[in-house]
Amino acid sequence: MAIHKLRRFVGEIASLVDSAIDSDTGEAELLEQGAHALRELIRVDDWLADAYAQPSAERYQQFLLYADPRQRFSVVSFVWGPGQQTPIHDHTVWGLIGVLRGAELATPYARNDDGSLRQTGAEVRLEAGDVEAVSPAIGDIHRVRNAYDDRTSISIHVYGANIGAVRRSTYAPDGLPKPFMSGYSNETLPNI
Numbered sequence: 475m476a477i478h479k480l481r482r483f484v485g486e487i488a489s490l491v492d493s494a495i496d497s498d499t500g501e502a503e504l505l506e507q508g509a510h511a512l513r514e515l516i517r518v519d520d521w522l523a524d525a526y527a528q529p530s531a532e533r534y535q536q537f538l539l540y541a542d543p544r545q546r547f548s549v550v551s552f553v554w555g556p557g558q559q560t561p562i563h564d565h566t567v568w569g570l571i572g573v574l575r576g577a578e579l580a581t582p583y584a585r586n587d588d589g590s591l592r593q594t595g596a597e598v599r600l601e602a603g604d605v606e607a608v609s610p611a612i613g614d615i616h617r618v619r620n621a622y623d624d625r626t627s628i629s630i631h632v633y634g635a636n637i638g639a640v641r642r643s644t645y646a647p648d649g650l651p652k653p654f655m656s657g658y659s660n661e662t663l664p665n666i
Contacts, residue, residue, distance in 0.1 A: 576627025
């Protein structure tokens with residue numbers, strides 16, 4: 475396993491977060507440059523330890539790979555068993571999603587003035603190597619699912635907080651929010 479790739483990536487994201495704090499273009503620049511760094515990380519699939527790539531028959535897994543000590547960002551692997559999906563949910567912080575293995579389908583939503591939800595575009599297919607951004611500024615409500623019914627898919631996510639500890643919401647089709655905190659599936663962290 476080439477754990478040095480994850481270590482280098484974490485350092486790049488930390489530098490980008492530091493720069494974004496001092497920049498007028500802040501989040502937009504962070505998302506653009508962070509997407510480039512994430513594409514590099516997922517370009518070659520030889521670094522994710524098996525412990526953070528195991529599906530569960532019950533539900534998708536969210537494995538913490540790194541949490542910034544100041545809670546400014548986190549890096550996680552999402553492991554999707556065949557046919558698994560999230561409910562409609564938000565993030566409340568910026569995020570980058572890059573597909574490492576397999577493929578994902580994401581359906582974007584937005585809130586109407588009356589609080590109900592509407593789908594804002596077609597379902598987007600992300601293949602291995604593709605990266606997508608979310609944030610409250612550009613849209614951060616979606617439903618994600620494994621594009622395959624017969625195999626596992628894995629994506630790497632970077633969020634602008636310790637996402638497992640962020641109070642977020644899932645949404646019923648009528649837009650009614652239900653608060654949740656996702657937590658993580660793992661009990662140990664990689665030694666980067």
